[in-house]
Amino acid sequence: MDCLDLPLRLFYKYFTMNRYFFFLSLLFLSTMTVFADFNDNKYDDLAKQDTVRYYLLNDIIVSSSTKETNDLQTLPGSVSFITPSMIEGQSISTIKNISNIIPNLFIADYGSRLSTPMYIRGIGERSTGQSIGMYVDDMPLLNKSVFDFDLSDINRIEVLRGPQGTLYGRNAMSGIVNVFTNSPLDYQRTKIGISTGNYDLFKVKASTSGLLSENIGLSVNGYYNSHGGYFKFDSSDEKIDQLASGGGRIRLDWRISSNWTAQLMANYDYSDQGAFPYGNYDNGKISRPDHNYPGSYIRETASTNLNLRYHNEHIVFNSSTAFSHFNDNMKMDLDYSPMDMFYINQKQRQNAFTEELTIKSNTKNNYQWSFGIFGFYDNLKTDVTTTLGKDGIAEYIEKNIPAVAGISVADEKIPMPGLFKTPSYGGAIFHQSTYNNFLIENLSITAGVRLDYEKVELDYDTSAGMTLKSNRIPMPIPVDTLIKGKEHTDFTEIIPKFAVRYQISPSNYLYASVSNGYKTGGYNIQNFADITRDALMEAAMKTSGRPSGNKQSIDSLVSYKPEYSWNYELGFKGEVIKDFLSVEAALFYIQVKDMQITDFVESGQGRILKNSGKAESLGFELSLAARLTQELSLTTNYGFTQATFKDYKTTIEDENGDKTTVNYKGNHIPFAPQNTLSIGAIYNKPLYNKLIDRFHIQAYYNAAGRIYWTETNDVYQDFYGLLNLKTGISKGGFDLSIWVNNVLDTDYTAFYVESSLYNLAQAGKPINFGID
Numbered sequence: 001m002d003c004l005d006l007p008l009r010l011f012y013k014y015f016t017m018n019r020y021f022f023f024l025s026l027l028f029l030s031t032m033t034v035f036a037d038f039n040d041n042k043y044d045d046l047a048k049q050d051t052v053r054y055y056l057l058n059d060i061i062v063s064s065s066t067k068e069t070n071d072l073q074t075l076p077g078s079v080s081f082i083t084p085s086m087i088e089g090q091s092i093s094t095i096k097n098i099s100n101i102i103p104n105l106f107i108a109d110y111g112s113r114l115s116t117p118m119y120i121r122g123i124g125e126r127s128t129g130q131s132i133g134m135y136v137d138d139m140p141l142l143n144k145s146v147f148d149f150d151l152s153d154i155n156r157i158e159v160l161r162g163p164q165g166t167l168y169g170r171n172a173m174s175g176i177v178n179v180f181t182n183s184p185l186d187y188q189r190t191k192i193g194i195s196t197g198n199y200d201l202f203k204v205k206a207s208t209s210g211l212l213s214e215n216i217g218l219s220v221n222g223y224y225n226s227h228g229g230y231f232k233f234d235s236s237d238e239k240i241d242q243l244a245s246g247g248g249r250i251r252l253d254w255r256i257s258s259n260w261t262a263q264l265m266a267n268y269d270y271s272d273q274g275a276f277p278y279g280n281y282d283n284g285k286i287s288r289p290d291h292n293y294p295g296s297y298i299r300e301t302a303s304t305n306l307n308l309r310y311h312n313e314h315i316v317f318n319s320s321t322a323f324s325h326f327n328d329n330m331k332m333d334l335d336y337s338p339m340d341m342f343y344i345n346q347k348q349r350q351n352a353f354t355e356e357l358t359i360k361s362n363t364k365n366n367y368q369w370s371f372g373i374f375g376f377y378d379n380l381k382t383d384v385t386t387t388l389g390k391d392g393i394a395e396y397i398e399k400n401i402p403a404v405a406g407i408s409v410a411d412e413k414i415p416m417p418g419l420f421k422t423p424s425y426g427g428a429i430f431h432q433s434t435y436n437n438f439l440i441e442n443l444s445i446t447a448g449v450r451l452d453y454e455k456v457e458l459d460y461d462t463s464a465g466m467t468l469k470s471n472r473i474p475m476p477i478p479v480d481t482l483i484k485g486k487e488h489t490d491f492t493e494i495i496p497k498f499a500v501r502y503q504i505s506p507s508n509y510l511y512a513s514v515s516n517g518y519k520t521g522g523y524n525i526q527n528f529a530d531i532t533r534d535a536l537m538e539a540a541m542k543t544s545g546r547p548s549g550n551k552q553s554i555d556s557l558v559s560y561k562p563e564y565s566w567n568y569e570l571g572f573k574g575e576v577i578k579d580f581l582s583v584e585a586a587l588f589y590i591q592v593k594d595m596q597i598t599d600f601v602e603s604g605q606g607r608i609l610k611n612s613g614k615a616e617s618l619g620f621e622l623s624l625a626a627r628l629t630q631e632l633s634l635t636t637n638y639g640f641t642q643a644t645f646k647d648y649k650t651t652i653e654d655e656n657g658d659k660t661t662v663n664y665k666g667n668h669i670p671f672a673p674q675n676t677l678s679i680g681a682i683y684n685k686p687l688y689n690k691l692i693d694r695f696h697i698q699a700y701y702n703a704a705g706r707i708y709w710t711e712t713n714d715v716y717q718d719f720y721g722l723l724n725l726k727t728g729i730s731k732g733g734f735d736l737s738i739w740v741n742n743v744l745d746t747d748y749t750a751f752y753v754e755s756s757l758y759n760l761a762q763a764g765k766p767i768n769f770g771i772d
Contacts, residue, residue, distance in 0.1 A: 122643025173517025184217030197770020
C-alpha cells in the first residue's frame with residue numbers, strides 16, 4: 001500500500017458513507033438554538049453537578065455517567081480506570097493492549113483485527129457473539145469485529161467487571177469497557193507525535209483542539225500506523241502479518257446554555273493487514289506458517305454520534321443518537337496448510353442505528369433514581385464464498401462416492417457462494433434506584449431492573465455446483481444444489497440487580513451485589529459451507545443411484561440459545577492510608593446456564609457457537625495503588641479465576657469414525673486464564689532550572705496463565721509474563737521517549753486451535769522497541 005495514498009482516502013471515504021447523518025446532526029444541533037437561553041451566559045456549577053473529580057495517582061479523573069445512580073468511585077461493584085499516564089506509560093494504542101492490566105481481564109492478541117476475544121472473570125467469547133459490551137463516548141459498538149481500532153486522544157478507559165445488563169442490556173454479562181475521548185472544552189492544545197521502531201514500525205498522530213468561542217470547542221485528530229509484520233512464511237522470507245491503518249476524529253462540544261450541552265463526534269478508521277499467521281503446533285513448538293492461500297483482512301469503519309444533555313438542580317436528561325457503519329474483506333486459508341483443501345473470502349457490511357434516552361435525579365437527597373429507554377436496529381450482511389480445492393474435493397467428495405459407481409469430479413475447484421442477511425432490532429426500558437442512609441447512617445441500597453427485547457432474522461441464499469464424469473456416460477454430468485430460506489427468533493428477558501454499600505469512613509466502602517447477566521442467542525452462518533457441501537454430496541449420490549439420508553431442519557443446524565448468569569460479589573474499596581495507599585478487593589462467584597462456547601463444524605473448516613450446559617466461575621481480585629513519594633508511584637493488579645464446566649456433555653469422533661459421549665464436568669473453560677497480574681512502577685521527576693524539565697521512567701510487568709486452549713484441557717499455556725519499559729525526557733512542549741516491549745523476549749502461545757488436519761497456534765509477539 002502506498003503510504004501517501006491512505007491518508008488522502010480517509011476523510012473522503014468517511015464523508016461519502018456518513019455525510020447524510022453528519023449534516024442532519026448539524027442541522028438538529030443548530031435548531032437547538034431556538035430553545036436555548038442565550039441571555040444566560042453564567043455557566044455555573046450546574047454543568048458539573050453530575051460529574052465527579054478525584055485523583056488517581058498522577059491523574060485527575062473526571063467521571064460522569066448518564067444513567068448510574070452512584071458515582072463510579074463509590075459504585076457497589078468492581079471498576080477500574082486506565083488513565084492518560086497509564087496509556088502513555090504502557091504505549092496503549094489498541095484495546096488489546098489493556099489485557100492483564102485490569103484484574104481478570106484477558107484479551108488474546110492473534111489472527112487479525114477481526115478477532116477481539118475478551119474475557120472477564122472467565123466468561124467471554126473468542127469467535128462470534130459478545131459477552132462484554134464496548135462503548136466509545138456513550139456510543140455502543142454492536143459488533144465485536146470493530147473493537148480493535150487505533151486509540152487516539154483518549155481521556156480514560158473505564159472497565160466495569162461483572163454483569164452490567166440492568167443499565168447496559170444485552171451482551172454485557174461479563175462487563176463493560178467504556179472509552180472516552182478528550183473534550184475540547186476541557187483540553188485546548190496541539191499535539192504531534194511520531195514513533196518508529198524495529199519491524200518497520202512507523203506511527204504518526206496529530207491532534208488540535210481549541211475554543212471557537214467561549215462555549216464552543218472543536219477538536220480534530222488524525223493518525224497513521226504501519227509495521228512490517230512479526231512472522232514469516234515457511235516457504236519464503238515474506239512477512240505474513242504486516243499492517244497499515246489510519247483514520248481520524250472530529251469532535252464538536254457546545255455549551256448551548258447553562259442547562260443544555262451537546263457533543264457531536266464523527267470517526268473513521270481504515271485497516272489493511274496480512275492476517276492469520278498460524279503454524280503447526282507440536283509439543284509446545286510452533287512451526288512457521290505454511291499456507292497455500294495467503295490471508296488478509298481489510299476493514300473500514302465510520303460512525304457519527306450526537307449526545308445532548310440537559311441538567312438543572314433536579315434532573316439530568318441525556319439523549320445519545322448514533323449511526324455506525326463498517327465493511328470488511330477477509331481472506332483465509334481454512335486448513336492452514338500447503339494442501340489445497342478449503343479457503344474462504346468473507347465480506348461483511350453493517351449499518352446500525354442506536355438511540356438511548358435517560359433521565360436521572362441530580363439532587364443531594366438520599367434517594368437517587370434513573371430511568372431510560374433504548375432501541376437499536378442492526379443490519380448486517382455477510383457475503384461469503386467458501387472454495388473447495390482439489391485436495392478438498394478428493395477428501396470430502398470423491399472419497400465418499402462409491403467406487404462401483406465409476407464417478408469422479410471433473411472440477412479442480414468448487415466455489416460455494418452464500419449471501420446471509422442477519423438483521424436484528426430491539427428495545428429496552430430500565431430503571432435503577434439508590435437510597436443512601438437506608439435505615440442506618442452510611443448504608444445504601446441499589447436496585448434495578450431492565451426489560452429487554454430483541455428479534456433476530458436470518459435470510460440465507462447459498463449454492464454450489466460441480467461437474468461429474470463417469471466411465472459409463474460419455475457426457476459430463478452437471479450437479480448443483482441451492483439452499484435458500486428464512487428463519488427468525490426473538491428473545492424477551494428481565495434483567496435484575498441488587499446491591500448494598502456501607503461507608504466505613506469518608507473514603508472506605510464495603511459492598512455486596514447480586515446481578516443477572518444475559519447474552520442473546522442467534523444464528524451461525526459458518527457451518528453453511530458444510531450444509532451446502534453435504535447437499536451437493538447428496539445430489540452426487542443420487543446421480544450414482546444411492547438414496548440420501550435423513551435431513552435436519554436448517555434452524556436446528558444453525559441456531560443457538562441465549563446464555564444466562566448470576567453474579568454474586570463482595571468487595572471493598574478505599575484509601576486505607578490517606579494520600580499513600582488505595583485498595584480495591586473483590587470476591588465473586590458466577591453461575592452460568594446454557595453457556596455458549598466456540599466449536600468447530602464437522603469438517604473442521606469454520607467455527608460456530610453452541611450451548612454447552614452449565615458452568616461456574618469463582619475467584620478474587622486485588623488492586624493496590626501506592627504513592628511512595630511525589631515522584632514514585634506503584635500499582636499492583638491481580639486476579640484469580642477458577643472457571644470450570646459443571647455439566648457439558650458432547651460427542652467426539654475418533655480416527656475410525658466411532659462416536660463417544662463425554663462429559664467435561666470439572667474441566668477448565670478454554671481461553672480464560674487462571675491468573676492475571678500487572679505490576680507497575682512510575683517515576684516522574686521534575687527538574688527545575690535544568691537543561692530538561694522532566695525525567696520519567698515506567699516499568700510494567702503484565703502476566704497471565706495458566707490458559708487452557710481446549711475443553712479436554714490437554715493443551716495449555718503456562719503462566720508467563722512480559723516486561724515493558726519506557727523512559728524519556730521533556731523540555732517545554734517536547735517529549736522524547738525510548739521504549740521496549742517484551743524486554744526478555746519471552747516465548748509464549750497467543751492462540752491455539754485444532755483443525756481437521758493440524759493442531760495450529762500463533763506465537764506471541766517477540767521483543768520490539770522504538771522511539772516516540
